[in-house]
Amino acid sequence: MASRTAGHLNGTAPVLTARAVRRAFGPTVVLAGVDLTIARGEVVALLGGSGSGKSTLLRILAGLDGDASGTSVVHGTAAVVFQEHRLLPWKRVAENVGLGLSGADTAGRVRRALAEVGLADRHRAWPAELSGGQAQRVAVARALVREPDLLLLDEPFGALDALTRLRMQILLRRLRAEHGFAALLVTHDVEEALLLADRILLLDDCRIAADLPVDLAPNRTPDDPAFGALRRHLLDRLGVPTT
């Protein structure tokens, strides 16, 4: 406990450590020994092309894949937001957010979490009555209400339209500033990674191919010259021609 507190002050104690994570589907190797550490309060983006094993890695870290080898330890609590909202259609919004919660003032915590994502008035709605963006915000509230040390985000805004995605990115940045959770953000969107992350990992050829710190201001925008340079660099590393 003491070391944990000290580590928290230094900002170095990890909230997640994964060592030599391997995963193969039959003869196809998807992850060939991935090492990964996330510090408390750190937001790490995991970038990679489609089929690079990003989501597979996140599922392993979330403890949803029993067939992977290696070790993965979350020091504290983790919550997951998936690409689809995955709300239970037979439970109202508030019941979905409070799913599996116990302890004092569950209703109040649910109410506050819904208010934070701007959906306080929709607590009685059925998931089917929500728009895609609203449903995804409920999914974020369902993760937030657990006050996780680590938020695992599997392309959480990938299925949303461009405008809604921008709003969600701003929302996530605000929530992170307020709650200080660490996060692993799996995405294929370079700009999203640059907007939200403190550090970017590139997954390529079944391994972490690059580990790049993002030294930009917290309220960064894509108009920053430094932002553009990093963006070009990343796209270059991903094999996308930028000129």
Next chain:
Amino acid sequence: MSRTTLVEAPGAVAPVVPVAPTRQRPARRWRRLVSPVALVLAWEVAARTGLLAPEKLPAPSAVLATGWRLTRDGTLAVHLLDSLTRAGAGLLLGGVLALILGTVAGLLRLGDDLVDPPVQMARMLPHLGLVPLLIIWVGIGESLKISLVALGAFFPLYFNTYAGIRDIDERLVEAARTCGLGQAARLRHVVLPGALPALFLGLRLAIGAAWLSLVVGEQVNAQTGIGFLMMEAREFSQTDVVVLGLLVYALLGLISDLALRVAERRMLTWRRGLRAT
């Protein structure tokens, strides 16, 4: 000519379209009642004028009068209660067995491998064709009727339980796991509500099969029940009682289906939202 119709057509059509359905719906509902009422009236008239011999088909009013007479002297209640008891006992027996086996086969791989093949094979037997064998096994008493109803109710409920559990979205189960729900909580919050629509469908089919099995079972040496009432009436050529028995069977099916629909609407409110969008 053609030019004027082209110009006028959109203006003429547009206001009519939204108005038409609301104006037509009540009218159509009444229209659908016309032919059944006409048929019953024709039946009544044919019976009264002697066109239909009373021993072949008595007038509907005569059937209703017989129903009233048998209700007042308590005969109908006694037989109805016996029929309902048989249906209830058989439905409970077959239904519980179907729920248990369907759940085991749906949830566990081992259960699927052990339970499903024999059930699939047994399904091919027409269960009403089993009457001779059942008579040899359990005799011609109450057990025959109850076994027959249980057999009829078992299969639809088993298959729908199994399919209902299998069709649950694996991703929802996974999301529930990340919310910290254990096995028992996942069954309660994800599997059971997810399988409920299929369970209701299975139950409706099972009740339909139960009534059918009851009709057949009660014609084998019954001493009580609606079926007995009909068979006895046939021996004394009381056609009005035979027709009354048919009416009672039909009403039982109608009422049970209606009750189940109401229960379904109450318990599956979330699906209404689904349909609205």
